Amino acid sequence: MPVNSGEVFPIINFILNLGLESILLFVLFAYLIFSILVFRQVKLMERTLLTPLSTLMSFAAVLNIILTFVLIGGILVIF
Amino acid sequence: MLLADLFSQAKSFLKNPTKVGFEHQHSKERTILLLRQHLATQIVPIVFIFSLLILPLVIGLVLNLVEVDLKRFGITGIELFFALATWYLIVYGLALERFLLWYFNVYIVTNERIIDIDFLGIAVKRLSECNLNQIQDITFAVSGPIQTIFHFGDVLIQTAAEKQEFEFHSVPNPDLVVKEIMTQVRLEEAEPAGLVA
Numbered sequence: 001m002p003v004n005s006g007e008v009f010p011i012i013n014f015i016l017n018l019g020l021e022s023i024l025l026f027v028l029f030a031y032l033i034f035s036i037l038v039f040r041q042v043k044l045m046e047r048t049l050l051t052p053l054s055t056l057m058s059f060a061a062v063l064n065i066i067l068t069f070v071l072i073g074g075i076l077v078i079f
Numbered sequence: 080m081l082l083a084d085l086f087s088q089a090k091s092f093l094k095n096p097t098k099v100g101f102e103h104q105h106s107k108e109r110t111i112l113l114l115r116q117h118l119a120t121q122i123v124p125i126v127f128i129f130s131l132l133i134l135p136l137v138i139g140l141v142l143n144l145v146e147v148d149l150k151r152f153g154i155t156g157i158e159l160f161f162a163l164a165t166w167y168l169i170v171y172g173l174a175l176e177r178f179l180l181w182y183f184n185v186y187i188v189t190n191e192r193i194i195d196i197d198f199l200g201i202a203v204k205r206l207s208e209c210n211l212n213q214i215q216d217i218t219f220a221v222s223g224p225i226q227t228i229f230h231f232g233d234v235l236i237q238t239a240a241e242k243q244e245f246e247f248h249s250v251p252n253p254d255l256v257v258k259e260i261m262t263q264v265r266l267e268e269a270e271p272a273g274l275v276a
Contacts (some may be wrong), residue, residue, distance in 0.1 A: 020158045024165050029177070031169060034201075041201045046179055048196055048204065050100040053089055060175055064203040067168050075161055 021079040028072045035065045089182060091231075092251040094259075095137045101187060101194065102180055102206070112188035112259055115181060116249040124177045131170045135163055176201060181224035186247045188260055191267070193236065209240040211267040217260055219253035236260070 039061040046054040093099075093113040101110070142149070149159065180198055185192040193214070197205040214236055221232035226249075234247040234256050250256055 020154060020162060024158075024161055027169075028165060031165075031172065035172060037201050038172065038179070041198070042179060044204060045179060045198060048102045048206070049183055049185060051096075052098055057175075057179060057182070064168075064172055064175060067171075071161065071164055071168060078157060078161075 021075050025072065025075055028068055028075070032065070032072070035061070035068050039065060050055045091117050092255075101196070104189075105191065108192075109190045110187055111190060111263060112256065114186040114216075114247060114250045114256065115184065117229055117251045118232065119225060119229040120249045121177075121181055127176045128170065128177065131173070132167075135166055186196075186250060188256070188263060190263055193245060193260065195247070207242045207245065207247060209236070209238045209242065211264045212258075213239045214260070214264055215239055217257050219255060219257050234260075 001031050039058075042054075042061040046058060091114065094111070096110055096113045099110050099113055154162075181201075183196065183198050185196050187196070190211075192208050192210045194206065194208045197203075197207075199205065216237040217234065219232055219234045221227055221230070226232050229251075231249050231251045232253040234250060234253050235241065236245040236247070238245060247253075247256065
């Protein structure tokens with residue numbers, strides 16, 4: 001990667017200086033919002049159509065949020 | 080047995096399904112058909128998700144072939160682990176969201192009415208229903224080689240309800256769906272007005 005690329009595109013220089021862990025944190029926080037939306041949607045879907053698999057879907061959505069928190073926590077602790 | 084029971088619900092064509100309930104279901108209302116889009120319509124999302132799953136492996140192989148060492152870019156093993164974990168978490172989320180949209184977008188035929196439940200994306204829900212005695216005309220269309228091979232198609236229902244057209248998109252066995260709806264319409268017409276049976 002050319003060192004002076006940031007002179008032409010300051011945003012590229014900014015991103016390169018952030019470091020991988022900062023980018024991952026940003027992505028994970030954005031993903032956390034998506035996960036919460038999915039969970040809310042599952043709850044709405046579960047009210048609309050109740051089948052045995054609906055409960056499993058709720059669990060899958062909760063697991064999604066928990067894993068996101070675990071990764072965010074892991075990055076914050078280690079880095 | 081329990082798992083088999085769970086996944087027997089994840090089919091595109093369920094006749095007289097048990098353990099299925101829906102919003103505003105009447106006490107004596109029975110679900111006759113529960114329909115989803117045929118699995119063949121999900122081939123593109125499945126291939127897309129599978130591609131996302133193997134993408135890091137492909138990138139790893141390519142980097143290995145051209146002998147690029149990630150440590151040269153200041154990426155450590157633990158950073159790589161977290162990057163991969165984040166990637167697979169996002170793929171899991173996308174797959175879950177895709178499955179939810181397929182699983183909960185259903186068409187229901189009961190002994191009283193037809194119901195179309197649509198979830199568009201993760202923030203929009205639309206529910207339309209029509210009593211069986213308001214149905215005027217039903218047609219189905221199987222078009223194209225894919226629909227012919229896998230035997231699925233669209234069922235178009237003209238009604239006298241507020242929503243004048245119901246379309247069951249890409250449902251399996253459209254001929255059986257039409258036949259079953261016609262049977263239920265005839266049974267409903269034979270009942271005294273207002274009776275739920």
